[in-house]
Amino acid sequence: MFKTPALSHAVALVALSGAAVLGFVPPAWLPAGTGATTAIALATIALYATGLIPEAVTSLLFFFAAMLLAVAPPTVIFAGFSSTAFWIIFGGLIIGMGIRHTGLGAHIAALLLARLPSRYGLVIAATALTGLAFAFLMPGAMGRMVLLVPIAVAVADRLGFAAESNGRIALVLAAVFGTHVGSFAILPSNTPNVVWSGAMQSIHGIEIGYLEYLWWHFPVLGVMRSLLLVVLIVRLFPDALPTHDARSESPAAMDHQQRAMGFVLFAALALWVTDFLHGVGPAWIALAAAIVCLLQPQRLVPQRPFAALDIGPLLLVAGVLGLGAVLAHSGIGEAAFVQMLPHLPFEAGADAQNYAVVSLGGVALAVLTAMPGVPAIGVPLGETLSQATGWPLQSVLTILAASYSTYLLPYQAPPILVGAQLGQVPWGALTRFTLIFAGLSILLIFPLHYAWLAAIGLLAGG
Incomplete structure (x- = not known):
């Protein structure tokens, strides 16, 4: 960083x-x-x-x-090893290995490059837009990472971007953040949204509709923040497309290994998209796909796949998730928020000030609880926040979406962590980008979000 x-x-x-x-x-x-x-x-x-x-x-x-x-108890400290995020990154690493080993990634990349624009900035924008589109199609952020990141890496390879080059990092970040950032404006597309809507219904008896939530958040937290994302990636990681145009190279016909790997990937995608029907989580779909690959060594993965597997990303994810579990178990985040609440400068009628206090307070809380902890702690305090701001309960709790979608460091967002590790983004580059993007979101996106909510009449005084 x-x-x-x-x-x-x-x-x-x-x-x-x-x-x-x-x-x-x-x-x-x-x-x-x-x-x-x-x-x-x-x-x-x-x-x-x-x-x-x-x-x-x-x-x-x-x-x-x-x-x-x-x-904390060992089960809490080592909770990362039993989490779905750990197993989806394990499955994703094996799937990515298979995509590279069989050449399927290069084949898909060649097909995509024939349709991508010819300017560097537009390629980054198209990658982020593809990620945003998948947020509407697949409800699980982890599954989207496993699907999109290996393809983004293959596109980077096809374009000739070297390891840790700006172009490669930019393509991976566009895929990872593109599909994650916009998903906070789409109700069922990630865990914090589901926690928020579930708590709203179970605690306050308020049921929020899909289109209603989309209207509140997508124009700013979805569209405007995605535009900011693309601009920032291009500015922080400038590069140029190689002079050799990979688009002119027609991909060869798929061989038997590529077709077999393509079938595994297609089956996993179909299961990820239809998880609302069968109830199998994305981690176990990824693990099943990985097992299929491992049962066919030399066809879909190298002969000694575990010797080629980098366990560094797995230890990182397990540690980060274990840290989050320990913080949640200790109650430090909730204690800090409750301690600060009476001293926060709320004032009835000062709508912009109240928005700033609620949104920034949630951002600070997320450092100690990770993203799902913000709605888990904030929604039960809805009546207190409503009285302090003078806003209706639904209005003040709607602002929390801006808070839990803004993370200062990668450890707060397991899907970002998983995607970046799958794409081998250097930790320093990821941390620096996450912090700068969060800062610009607070400075530029939060005021726009407040203005939009006030304009549509959701906030008192709007």
């Missing part, structure tokens, strides 16, 4: 010093016995953010410290 080793060392030193202080002298508002938990969390987040040591090693240090100090 940080551009110079000296700055990385300085930030890490400050954070680690703060963690040590919190461990020995925890503030009074922390839940009893969570000083060590807070210290470990702060130190782990600092090491992930600065990249001072390899991310997989940071995960191992987190496991070691959390178990040594017994900050």
